[in-house]
Amino acid sequence: MKKIIIFGATGNVGSYVHKYACEYFKDRYEIIASGHRQTDFFEKQGQKYVSVDISKAEEFDKLPQEDIYAVIDLAAQIPSYMKGYQPEKYVQSNIMGAYNVLEYCRKVHADRILFSTTVFDISLSATNGAILKPDMLYNFSYKGDHAVYVITKNTAIEFMKHYYAEYGLKYFIFRFPTIYNYSPYHYYHPNGVKTLRPVYRMINQAIKGEPIELWGDPNYAKDMVHVYDCAQMICKAVEVNRDNGWYNVGTGIPVTLQQQIETIIKVFSPAEYPSQIVYRPDKPAGGGFLMDVTNAKKELGYEPKYDVEALFRNYKEEMEINRFKELRSE
Numbered sequence: 001m002k003k004i005i006i007f008g009a010t011g012n013v014g015s016y017v018h019k020y021a022c023e024y025f026k027d028r029y030e031i032i033a034s035g036h037r038q039t040d041f042f043e044k045q046g047q048k049y050v051s052v053d054i055s056k057a058e059e060f061d062k063l064p065q066e067d068i069y070a071v072i073d074l075a076a077q078i079p080s081y082m083k084g085y086q087p088e089k090y091v092q093s094n095i096m097g098a099y100n101v102l103e104y105c106r107k108v109h110a111d112r113i114l115f116s117t118t119v120f121d122i123s124l125s126a127t128n129g130a131i132l133k134p135d136m137l138y139n140f141s142y143k144g145d146h147a148v149y150v151i152t153k154n155t156a157i158e159f160m161k162h163y164y165a166e167y168g169l170k171y172f173i174f175r176f177p178t179i180y181n182y183s184p185y186h187y188y189h190p191n192g193v194k195t196l197r198p199v200y201r202m203i204n205q206a207i208k209g210e211p212i213e214l215w216g217d218p219n220y221a222k223d224m225v226h227v228y229d230c231a232q233m234i235c236k237a238v239e240v241n242r243d244n245g246w247y248n249v250g251t252g253i254p255v256t257l258q259q260q261i262e263t264i265i266k267v268f269s270p271a272e273y274p275s276q277i278v279y280r281p282d283k284p285a286g287g288g289f290l291m292d293v294t295n296a297k298k299e300l301g302y303e304p305k306y307d308v309e310a311l312f313r314n315y316k317e318e319m320e321i322n323r324f325k326e327l328r329s330e
Contacts, residue, residue, distance in 0.1 A: 002067050011074060012185075012328075013074060016181050021235055033050075054101055055097045106163065120150050128220065128288045134175065164243070164244060175246070177225065177250060177291055218258040221257075225291070233293075233302045
């Protein structure tokens with residue numbers, strides 16, 4: 001049976017993508033999870049897992065060497081989970097790691113590689129109200145804690161273009177905005193500082209029936225894409241009859257701050273004492289943009305399934321199940 005390798009399968013997005021892929025492909029492909037950590041999480045579910053440090057070429061010998069159809073590379077060092085500022089980790093993971101993954105693809109004659117990057121490569125274009133096209137030119141700041149991260153991701157993509165030209169390795173790039181999915185770890189690290197994610201702060205307030213502040217304009221809107229819609233797009237690209245593609249991950253549907261907070265209250269607040277919204281127009285709120293997913297719909301047959309209410313109802317379900325607790329020690 002042909003195999004699909006998912007690097008980064010222990011990650012916050014990767015773990016959900018792996019679950020979705022196992023259900024989506026069923027008996028058509030063997031799905032093999034890979035991550036840098038040692039864990040028996042997948043084996044306990046009857047799934048194959050191989051621990052690989054992608055920054056070390058010799059580690060790839062542990063992986064299957066035959067019948068590899070596709071490689072999904074979601075493994076990366078990212079700013080939101082980096083404690084402090086250690087740019088050398090971006091180079092090791094996002095350049096050398098990606099290069100080693102590409103070399104593995106070449107050696108095992110994989111048909112295609114699927115790779116994730118983020119909207120930070122066009123961050124200077126991601127202004128309030130902007131509609132971001134998948135073919136937009138790079139437009140990011142060379143200053144700040146995200147600069148080296150973006151440069152390393154862009155470098156990996158240039159390598160993929162080379163491997164396509166030189167070896168015929170098909171490549172598909174997915175540009176991620178914030179991908180929404182429940183995680184037992186509720187924090188991120190802006191500028192290296194551990195901080196509670198705003199969405200979990202609001203959920204916690206809603207559960208307690210406490211007031212929730214709405215900063216800025218209630219009609220400020222953004223794209224909110226659920227992890228399973230992200231996974232759907234990736235899985236469809238595994239089988240599409242194309243040589244390459246560049247896709248924005250999103251819904252293309254605006255969700256206002258008012259809608260977001262009202263939905264959190266509807267899903268999480270006690271009916272007898274729901275949270276009230278406190279409007280704070282004096283506080284800043286920015287970054288509202290939409291992801292144009294037209295080409296993903298046309299070329300891949302992608303159709304987003306999760307509106308904002310379905311998204312938060314899935315959060316609530318996953319909170320109760322705590323499915324990936326073993327993978328989220330920190």
